[in-house]
Each structure stands twice: as C-alpha cells, then as structure tokens.
Amino acid sequence: MADNETPVRFGIIGCAEIARKMSRAINLSPNSTLYAIASRSIEKAKNFAIKNSLLSDSIKLYGNYIELLNDPFVDAVYMPLPTSFHLHWAILAAEKKKHLLLEKPTALNVTQLDKIIEACERNGVQFMDASMWYHHPRTAKMKEFISDPKLFGQVKAIHSSSSYSPGPEFLENNIRVKPDLDALGALGDAGWYCIGAILWAMNQNLPTTVTALPTVARNSAGVILTCSASLYWEKDETVATFYCSFVSHETMDLRVYGSNGTFYLYDFIIPMDENSASFSFTSGAKFLDLHIGWNVKPQAVEVNSKLPQEASMIQEFSRLVKAIEVSKSKPESKWPYSSRVTQLVLDAVNKSIDLGFQPVHM
Amino acid sequence: MADNETPVRFGIIGCAEIARKMSRAINLSPNSTLYAIASRSIEKAKNFAIKNSLLSDSIKLYGNYIELLNDPFVDAVYMPLPTSFHLHWAILAAEKKKHLLLEKPTALNVTQLDKIIEACERNGVQFMDASMWYHHPRTAKMKEFISDPKLFGQVKAIHSSSSYSPGPEFLENNIRVKPDLDALGALGDAGWYCIGAILWAMNQNLPTTVTALPTVARNSAGVILTCSASLYWEKDETVATFYCSFVSHETMDLRVYGSNGTFYLYDFIIPMDENSASFSFTSGAKFLDLHIGWNVKPQAVEVNSKLPQEASMIQEFSRLVKAIEVSKSKPESKWPYSSRVTQLVLDAVNKSIDLGFQPVHM
Numbered sequence: 001m002a003d004n005e006t007p008v009r010f011g012i013i014g015c016a017e018i019a020r021k022m023s024r025a026i027n028l029s030p031n032s033t034l035y036a037i038a039s040r041s042i043e044k045a046k047n048f049a050i051k052n053s054l055l056s057d058s059i060k061l062y063g064n065y066i067e068l069l070n071d072p073f074v075d076a077v078y079m080p081l082p083t084s085f086h087l088h089w090a091i092l093a094a095e096k097k098k099h100l101l102l103e104k105p106t107a108l109n110v111t112q113l114d115k116i117i118e119a120c121e122r123n124g125v126q127f128m129d130a131s132m133w134y135h136h137p138r139t140a141k142m143k144e145f146i147s148d149p150k151l152f153g154q155v156k157a158i159h160s161s162s163s164y165s166p167g168p169e170f171l172e173n174n175i176r177v178k179p180d181l182d183a184l185g186a187l188g189d190a191g192w193y194c195i196g197a198i199l200w201a202m203n204q205n206l207p208t209t210v211t212a213l214p215t216v217a218r219n220s221a222g223v224i225l226t227c228s229a230s231l232y233w234e235k236d237e238t239v240a241t242f243y244c245s246f247v248s249h250e251t252m253d254l255r256v257y258g259s260n261g262t263f264y265l266y267d268f269i270i271p272m273d274e275n276s277a278s279f280s281f282t283s284g285a286k287f288l289d290l291h292i293g294w295n296v297k298p299q300a301v302e303v304n305s306k307l308p309q310e311a312s313m314i315q316e317f318s319r320l321v322k323a324i325e326v327s328k329s330k331p332e333s334k335w336p337y338s339s340r341v342t343q344l345v346l347d348a349v350n351k352s353i354d355l356g357f358q359p360v361h362m
Numbered sequence: 363m364a365d366n367e368t369p370v371r372f373g374i375i376g377c378a379e380i381a382r383k384m385s386r387a388i389n390l391s392p393n394s395t396l397y398a399i400a401s402r403s404i405e406k407a408k409n410f411a412i413k414n415s416l417l418s419d420s421i422k423l424y425g426n427y428i429e430l431l432n433d434p435f436v437d438a439v440y441m442p443l444p445t446s447f448h449l450h451w452a453i454l455a456a457e458k459k460k461h462l463l464l465e466k467p468t469a470l471n472v473t474q475l476d477k478i479i480e481a482c483e484r485n486g487v488q489f490m491d492a493s494m495w496y497h498h499p500r501t502a503k504m505k506e507f508i509s510d511p512k513l514f515g516q517v518k519a520i521h522s523s524s525s526y527s528p529g530p531e532f533l534e535n536n537i538r539v540k541p542d543l544d545a546l547g548a549l550g551d552a553g554w555y556c557i558g559a560i561l562w563a564m565n566q567n568l569p570t571t572v573t574a575l576p577t578v579a580r581n582s583a584g585v586i587l588t589c590s591a592s593l594y595w596e597k598d599e600t601v602a603t604f605y606c607s608f609v610s611h612e613t614m615d616l617r618v619y620g621s622n623g624t625f626y627l628y629d630f631i632i633p634m635d636e637n638s639a640s641f642s643f644t645s646g647a648k649f650l651d652l653h654i655g656w657n658v659k660p661q662a663v664e665v666n667s668k669l670p671q672e673a674s675m676i677q678e679f680s681r682l683v684k685a686i687e688v689s690k691s692k693p694e695s696k697w698p699y700s701s702r703v704t705q706l707v708l709d710a711v712n713k714s715i716d717l718g719f720q721p722v723h724m
C-alpha cells in the first residue's frame with residue numbers, strides 16, 4: 001500500500017447490522033475498498049456477503065477473526081463487535097499492524113480503552129471510533145457558527161438526547177442490553193453520542209463534575225435502558241444535560257445555548273436525508289416593543305454533501321492511513337483523544353449512578 | 363356588573379413595563395375594559411397613561427394602590443408589582459372583593475401564596491397568575507397531541523429553557539435581581555415558565571424529587587442569575603430538566619419526549635408572531651433500511667389566533683369573573699392549583715440549591 005493510488009483495503013470483523021451500512025460506505029468512499037469479511041463461521045460471513053450483494057471474487061471471506069487479522073493485504077479493520085470483545089480483538093488488530101476503526105462504545109471503561117489506544121500508538125496505527133456525525137460537513141458548519149464570538153458567543157448550556165424504542169423483545173434479548181456483551185446498555189449505545197456532542201460543543205474540555213440524574217431504568221439483567229445526567233464546567237459556568245433511552249420515541253437532539261446565539265438540530269447522529277442536512281440558528285434575538293413577538297426567527301442552514309457521512313468518515317480515516325503508510329506521518333491524535341474524553345465522562349456517569357447520583361469530580 | 367353585557371372593569375396596580383402589554387390586552391379582550399390605573403404617585407400613573415395612549419376621561423388614575431382597591435367600580439385587578447409586595451397587596455385586593463390576576467412569580471414561597479389563595483377563596487374571587495401562554499390556542503392543540511396515546515404515548519422526558527440576556531446594568535440594578543423586590547431572580551422570572559411548562563406536560567402532577575444542578579450563578583447581592591434543575595416522577599420514570607438564565611441568548615424552549623412521539627417549539631412563552639404560532643411534532647419515526655435516513659420528518663402545526671394570547675387570558679379570566687358575579691359560579695380552582703404546584707417546585711429548587719444540590723422529596 002506504499003503508494004497514494006491504491007485504495008485502503010478494509011476488513012470487517014463481525015457481521016453486525018451496522019456492518020451493512022459500513023460496507024456500503026467503504027465502497028462509496030473514493031480511497032478505500034472492502035477487501036475481507038470475517039465472522040464466527042464461514043457461513044455467517046457468506047450469508048452477510050450475499051445479503052448485501054458483496055459476494056465476488058475480490059472479497060475474501062473468513063470464518064474467524066484471527067485469519068483476517070493475519071491477512072497481510074488487510075490495511076485497516078472496521079470492528080463492530082460487542083463491547084466486551086473490544087479489548088481483546090482491538091489490541092490484537094493493532095499488534096497485527098491494522099489501522100483500527102472501532103465501533104462505539106469503544107470499551108467497557110477507560111482503563112480498557114487506554115490499553116487499546118496504547119496498543120495502537122505502540123504499533124503506529126490510526127485509531128478512530130466510528131461516530132459518523134463528526135464527519136458530516138454540517139458538523140463543521142455548526143462548529144464555525146459556535147466559534148463565532150459575535151454570532152454565538154460563549155457556550156452557556158447544552159442539551160442533547162438520543163433515544164429510540166425498539167420494543168420489548170429488544171429490551172431483554174438484544175446484544176445491546178446483554179450484560180456479558182454490551183453491559184453499558186443505553187448509556188453506551190445512545191448516551192455515547194450525547195456525551196460526544198456535548199464535549200464537541202465544549203472543544204473536548206472535560207467538565208468539572210458529572211452528576212447522573214435519579215432516573216435510571218434497567219432491564220431484568222440490570223442493564224441500563226434509560227438514563228440522564230448533567231455536566232458542569234465550573235470556570236465557564238456552563239451546564240449540559242442529556243437524556244438517552246431505549247424506551248422513548250426516536251430522537252437525536254442537540255441544542256446549544258450561547259450568550260449571543262443558539263442553534264438546534266434534531267438528527268445530529270443520523271441526518272433525516274442522506275445528502276442534505278440542516279441545522280437552525282438564531283442570533284441577536286430580542287423582543288419586539290411590548291414583548292408581542294421576536295425580531296428574528298430561527299434560520300435554517302442547509303448543508304449538502306456528496307457522500308453519506310459514514311463514507312466521509314471512511315474517507316478521512318483512509319486519508320490518515322495513507323498519510324501514515326505513504327508519507328510516514330504520525331497517527332492523528334485528536335480521534336483517540338475525543339474517544340477517550342467521551343469514555344471518561346461515560347465512566348463518570350456510571351460511577352455517579354453507582355454512588356446514588358452523587359457528583360463525580362473529573 | 364350583575365349582567366353579562368357589561369365588560370369586566372380592570373384596575374392595574376403598578377405601572378411595570380409588562381403593564382403596557384396588559385393594558386393593551388385588556389382593551390383587546392371583548393369582555394373587559396381598562397377602568398383604572400394606580401401607581402405610587404399620580405404623576406407616574408399619568409405618565410404611564412400618556413405613554414400608552416390611555417389618557418381619557420373614562421380611565422381613572424390613582425396615586426396610590428389603596429384608593430384603586432377602594433373604588434367600588436373596579437371588578438378585577440391586574441397586579442404586576444415586585445414579588446415582595448404580593449403578599450400584602452394581593453390579600454388586600456381579595457379582601458376588597460377584587461378578582462385577582464397576579465404576575466408571576468406569585469409569591470416568594472408557597473406559604474405566602476397559600477395565604478393569597480386562601481384570601482381569594484374566603485372572599486369568593488377568582489385567582490389566576492398571569493402566565494399568558496396557557497391561554498394560546500396552540501397550547502390546547504399541543505395538549506391534544508400529547509394526550510393521544512397512539513401519536514404521542516406516555517411522557518418520558520421533558521426539557522425546557524427560558525433565557526434572555528438584558529446586559530450588565532440589568533444584572534445589578536433591575537427590579538428582577540433586587541433581593542428586597544424580586545429575590546427569586548432568574549428562577550422566579552424565567553424559571554417560573556419552565557417549571558410551569560413541565561408541570562403542564564405532566565398534567566400538574568408533582569414530581570417525586572426535585573434536584574438543582576450544580577450550576578448556579580448569582581449577582582453581587584446573591585440573587586440567582588442562572589440555574590438549572592431536574593425533576594423526576596418515580597412512578598412514570600419520567601425525567602425533566604430546565605435551564606433558566608439572565609445571561610444567555612433569548613430562548614423559550616419546550617421539548618417533550620413521549621414513547622411514540624415528540625414535539626418541540628422555541629417560543630412557548632411569547633410566540634414569535636402574534637397571530638400565528640406553531641409547534642413541530644414527530645410520531646412513529648423509524649430509520650430507513652441501513653439507517654441512512656428517517657421515514658418521517660418533524661411536521662409543523664400552525665395555529666392561528668384572532669387575539670394575542672394575553673388578550674385570550676384576559677378574556678378567560680373575565681369569563682370566570684362574569685360566571686361568579688352573574689351566575690354565582692364558584693371560582694375556577696384549576697388556576698390557583700397550577701400556580702401552587704409551580705410555586706411548590708420553585709421552592710424545592712431553591713431548597714435543593716440551599717442544601718448543596720441534594721434532591722428534595724416532594
């Protein structure tokens with residue numbers, strides 16, 4: 001792969017539902033190609049390939065993960081395994097010199113994540129978690145707005161939510177609510193995005209305290225189905241709240257309150273339309289005389305994109321891989337950093353719940 | 363006033379800025395008329411009348427409050443006095459058999475409010491706090507949506523905000539931040555609406571616990587400029603959060619998350635347009651195959667109104683006054699009830715702050 005023309009060859013480890021979307025993204029991104037698929041059996045890998053029209057001579061199928069990691073032609077792996085398996089397989093991937101695109105939540109806790117990140121650093125491979133929304137051009141546009149001292153000012157408050165309601169069967173039996181597979185439940189799955197969005201708005205600065213709100217619902221195995229928390233930055237007097245749930249109607253809210261402006265969107269994780277996404281902002285709003293109306297209304301900003309956000313993520317990841325492999329650049333540290341602060345806050349929410357909703361100082 | 367044709371004659375006690383809007387509303391409402399204005403001096407009353415084109419032979423001006431209350435032709439008073447003065451003047455108004463439309467926050471605490479409500483009950487006069495938004499037809503439309511078990515389902519979470527940024531001079535010198543006048547600061551002024559909206563969504567059911575978030579900012583006199591809190595209903599596993607502030611850009615958010623639907627609006631307290639207001643809802647949202655979009659988008663519901671919401675409030679208040687005076691009905695108890703639960707939660711937020719952000723059980 002020591003030239004800039006060859007696309008980055010991806011191996012997918014684990015045929016989760018989300019891998020369907022990602023295999024499409026790998027093929028849509030101009031600098032990557034889907035090279036191999038590994039599942040727990042060759043039948044599973046084949047079925048996945050057939051179901052997603054991926055079966056061809058150019059795609060290798062593996063009946064176990066280690067064979068894919070031993071394939072010298074695999075440059076990078078996308079790993080949508082249950083969280084409990086990340087520590088083992090992510091470290092092994094790094095040791096096999098595979099660049100690592102890891103599904104969220106990245107690990108069961110930050111101690112595990114640090115081991116994964118450290119393995120990537122030691123082996124000179126790129127680490128990135130597969131939070132797609134960071135890579136949508138809309139996100140960059142929102143950052144521009146939020147960074148404008150006149151239009152937006154200082155961040156004062158943030159509210160985010162991530163919820164969906166997959167039904168009673170899911171709540172007891174899905175991987176995402178199994179204590180031995182995805183023990184973090186709705187906090188790890190849906191809450192990951194809320195925490196990430198809040199930290200994104202705060203330029204990845206850790207809050208002073210994290211306090212879970214006394215509103216945790218769990219399934220019969222004790223896995224979180226709903227939770228809420230508040231984050232507080234003492235120096236800036238900024239407060240953030242989030243709500244994540246597997247028992248509430250579909251939401252993906254991000255609302256940011258600044259001193260001079262505000263913005264909101266309702267689909268920050270998955271845009272309602274693939275090629276055109278929007279957010280709305282208000283700046284300099286005042287009441288009309290007699291307080292019988294507003295001088296300005298929220299304005300929608302439309303952002304078009306040629307690629308779906310997940311393909312933009314693959315493209316960015318592959319660009320970094322190429323920079324490392326061809327130009328001998330160092331891996332980009334901002335991606336493991338943002339994963340790490342997200343995981344740190346997630347751990348703090350969990351700790352606060354365990355402490356009976358006491359504040360956890362960061 | 364013992365007939366249905368004569369309009370209810372209002373006296374305004376206190377020439378606050380908001381009284382300008384309300385004097386217009388009293389004249390717009392078809393069953394009321396502005397009859398008298400009282401200020402601390404006759405010059406202040408006159409200046410107010412001139413400034414608002416109200417000076418005429420048919421409007422009486424008083425240089426003190428008691429003369430207005432002694433005027434037998436005054437049926438009802440609208441009282442926008444600083445909160446510290448409510449206890450004294452509201453009770454006196456009730457004893458003078460004046461129906462009482464009282465500005466929010468209704469009192470410094472629920473003990474005071476109970477005395478006011480009790481005085482109104484004893485004297486058979488209607489009590490209502492002047493929260494206008496309850497009376498907009500949009501609010502009724504939202505209630506319809508939220509009450510639909512199929513479209514909306516059970517309320518799972520609520521977020522509300524009320525903020526504006528009137529500048530540094532206001533933060534030290536305005537009535538709303540003076541400990542001897544409006545000691546409740548942003549919590550009493552802006553927070554009143556958030557708490558009211560949350561309780562409105564929960565059919566005025568009190569939460570199990572109220573917990574202030576560790577994010578209180580105060581001015582040099584110790585009056586709250588920003589605060590946040592969470593409310594929790596144990597039985598329903600419902601959580602609500604709110605943010606109120608005098609140092610953040612203008613917001614009036616209400617976002618309600620149900621099991622089957624959600625709705626939001628950004629101007630619930632004062633609609634952006636006087637005669638046409640909207641809210642947006644989503645119901646039955648699912649992801650498209652491959653999770654590359656949504657099957658439905660938020661739908662805006664437009665609600666037109668002939669009268670501004672504050673005139674609708676006056677109309678409803680006057681209708682109740684007429685029902686009492688002409689048809690010998692009992693005062694409508696739902697209005698003092700909703701003020702009382704709002705004040706109770708407001709007190710609990712204050713108490714939680716004083717306890718170092720510990721939960722307060724209701």
